[in-house]
Amino acid sequence: MSDRKVISFENLKIACKSCSLVTLCLPMGLDPEDMDRLDRIIKRSRPLHRGDHLFRESDPFECLYIVKTGSVKTYAPSEDGGEQVLGFHLPGELIGLDAIENASHNCSAKVLETAAICEIPFGHLEELSTSMPSLQHQMYRLLSREISQDESMLTLLGKNNAEERLAAFLLSLSARFKRRGFSPYDFYLSMSRHEIGNYLGLAVETVSRLFTRFQEEGLLEVERKHIKLLDLQRMETVTRRSHSDKDRIQST
Amino acid sequence: MSDRKVISFENLKIACKSCSLVTLCLPMGLDPEDMDRLDRIIKRSRPLHRGDHLFRESDPFECLYIVKTGSVKTYAPSEDGGEQVLGFHLPGELIGLDAIENASHNCSAKVLETAAICEIPFGHLEELSTSMPSLQHQMYRLLSREISQDESMLTLLGKNNAEERLAAFLLSLSARFKRRGFSPYDFYLSMSRHEIGNYLGLAVETVSRLFTRFQEEGLLEVERKHIKLLDLQRMETVTRRSHSDKDRIQST
DNA sequence: CTTTTCGTTTGATCTGGATCAAGTTGATTC
DNA sequence: GAATCAACTTGATCCAGATCAAACGAAAAG
Numbered sequence: 001m002s003d004r005k006v007i008s009f010e011n012l013k014i015a016c017k018s019c020s021l022v023t024l025c026l027p028m029g030l031d032p033e034d035m036d037r038l039d040r041i042i043k044r045s046r047p048l049h050r051g052d053h054l055f056r057e058s059d060p061f062e063c064l065y066i067v068k069t070g071s072v073k074t075y076a077p078s079e080d081g082g083e084q085v086l087g088f089h090l091p092g093e094l095i096g097l098d099a100i101e102n103a104s105h106n107c108s109a110k111v112l113e114t115a116a117i118c119e120i121p122f123g124h125l126e127e128l129s130t131s132m133p134s135l136q137h138q139m140y141r142l143l144s145r146e147i148s149q150d151e152s153m154l155t156l157l158g159k160n161n162a163e164e165r166l167a168a169f170l171l172s173l174s175a176r177f178k179r180r181g182f183s184p185y186d187f188y189l190s191m192s193r194h195e196i197g198n199y200l201g202l203a204v205e206t207v208s209r210l211f212t213r214f215q216e217e218g219l220l221e222v223e224r225k226h227i228k229l230l231d232l233q234r235m236e237t238v239t240r241r242s243h244s245d246k247d248r249i250q251s252t
Numbered sequence: 253m254s255d256r257k258v259i260s261f262e263n264l265k266i267a268c269k270s271c272s273l274v275t276l277c278l279p280m281g282l283d284p285e286d287m288d289r290l291d292r293i294i295k296r297s298r299p300l301h302r303g304d305h306l307f308r309e310s311d312p313f314e315c316l317y318i319v320k321t322g323s324v325k326t327y328a329p330s331e332d333g334g335e336q337v338l339g340f341h342l343p344g345e346l347i348g349l350d351a352i353e354n355a356s357h358n359c360s361a362k363v364l365e366t367a368a369i370c371e372i373p374f375g376h377l378e379e380l381s382t383s384m385p386s387l388q389h390q391m392y393r394l395l396s397r398e399i400s401q402d403e404s405m406l407t408l409l410g411k412n413n414a415e416e417r418l419a420a421f422l423l424s425l426s427a428r429f430k431r432r433g434f435s436p437y438d439f440y441l442s443m444s445r446h447e448i449g450n451y452l453g454l455a456v457e458t459v460s461r462l463f464t465r466f467q468e469e470g471l472l473e474v475e476r477k478h479i480k481l482l483d484l485q486r487m488e489t490v491t492r493r494s495h496s497d498k499d500r501i502q503s504t
Numbered sequence: 505c506t507t508t509t510c511g512t513t514t515g516a517t518c519t520g521g522a523t524c525a526a527g528t529t530g531a532t533t534c
Numbered sequence: 535g536a537a538t539c540a541a542c543t544t545g546a547t548c549c550a551g552a553t554c555a556a557a558c559g560a561a562a563a564g
Contacts, residue, residue: 076404086403130388205524208541
């Protein structure tokens with residue numbers, strides 16, 4: 001009887017080959033047959049809502065997750081109730097790669113905006129990649145990319161001041177929205193000022209003041225979560241405003 | 253004629269199965285036959301000396317490197333001659349994993365202490381791992397571990413103050429020396445104060461003052477590069493001295 | 505041996521961003 | 535509508551750690 005309902009559910013469960021994310025997601029570059037094989041092990045859950053967890057720290061590691069729609073943050077909770085935000089994840093991005101090693105998650109993943117998620121049982125994925133060199137290659141690439149990203153984040157936290165960090169953050173979001181077919185100039189933040197600050201190693205107040213300052217400088221317009229970047233070019237230069245000649249380490 | 257020389261060179265070129273690092277290195281856990289297959293693609297170069305580069309940023313990515321003896325630092329050079337130290341690498345540690353994605357290195361690797369290095373052509377390794385599930389699994393684990401480590405470094409830089417960072421750094425070195433059969437209490441630093449500071453996002457002077465302070469507090473004895481940790485237990489508590497209840501983010 | 509050089513230490517001062525303290529603005533509930 | 539509450543903003547103050555400055559010591563070079 002409730003055929004319509006089933007059908008509308010199924011709409012969310014598009015196969016990889018008909019998914020708009022295919023060019024920037026895990027199956028990227030697989031040939032149609034391989035993509036089908038991968039497709040068969042992927043589970044597509046009903047949408048999760050703001051505040052829901054994909055997994056929590058110390059949960060047993062079963063699956064990798066890919067954001068299909070919506071957004072997700074990952075964070076490392078600390079004993080005392082604090083947390084370090086590790087990343088914000090947009091459609092097509094893979095979550096959980098840091099859990100492979102010790103078979104349990106060492107961060108938590110929480111939904112920021114209602115999200116459709118693809119679940120990939122890692123055991124199956126690993127098995128599949130044994131007989132599918134292109135998939136194995138893709139996994140190596142994605143793992144490696146995650147490392148590169150973490151390293152540039154380390155550089156950002158180690159070397160850049162507050163305004164450089166926020167500028168870099170906004171430009172990163174902008175570029176990622178662009179790749180996904182959204183405007184790189186005009187978008188909504190799915191995270192709070194608090195979460196941005198936490199992610200960037202800054203206090204909320206600093207983030208807030210910087211938004212105000214950037215607006216005064218004509219770099220952007222901001223109204224709550226709504227951001228309009230007015231000058232990407234100039235924002236780019238802000239990320240290097242303090243080109244610190246300091247700590248050069250002379251070659252030995 | 254120079255048989256002795258050849259033999260002494262060959263001493264450095266021990267096969268994985270007779271290498272003392274086998275329990276914490278790439279071939280860890282492979283069965284003897286697989287280990288031999290891996291062994292055959294590994295190149296063992298003559299020792300490199302302080303200041304030599306394994307590779308530089310933007311070099312084409314050909315190989316992964318494993319430190320066999322000595323130590324190596326990796327760092328991201330920036331346009332203006334500065335750099336961000338990304339890591340210090342001890343025997344058994346794999347270097348270059350961040351280069352897989354874009355086929356060229358995005359950091360540089362420089363020898364700190366005369367080092368024997370194993371070179372692993374990545375193309376061959378990837379090929380091999382296609383037909384060797386245990387090797388593939390090991391690669392996934394090592395890539396994942398790198399991500400975990402980078403993430404805990406992000407937390408350290410984002411949340412911890414100067415003394416917590418240095419304490420954590422010393423304990424990390426201590427634990428890694430211990431795993432390698434060296435004393436966890438008594439060791440030599442192969443990097444300068446400057447490089448430690450750079451790695452931890454601190455000024456040289458701060459690092460120096462902290463060493464002095466730790467010594468005054470009876471946590472360690474330091475004489476130039478020589479460190480004696482007197483109380484690991486207490487040092488552990490130093491890494492959490494400021495348990496900042498701040499930035500809790502209430503669950504939504 | 506003396507001189508240079510580079511890494512390190514120590515002291516004095518300065519400052520970016522944290523912290524503290526009020527508001528303000530919207531959204532949600534009653 | 536009023537009341538509550540959470541997210542955000544803005545201002546005032548403070549401080550950890552950066553920066554500046556100077557000296558010291560070890561090791562290398564002459």
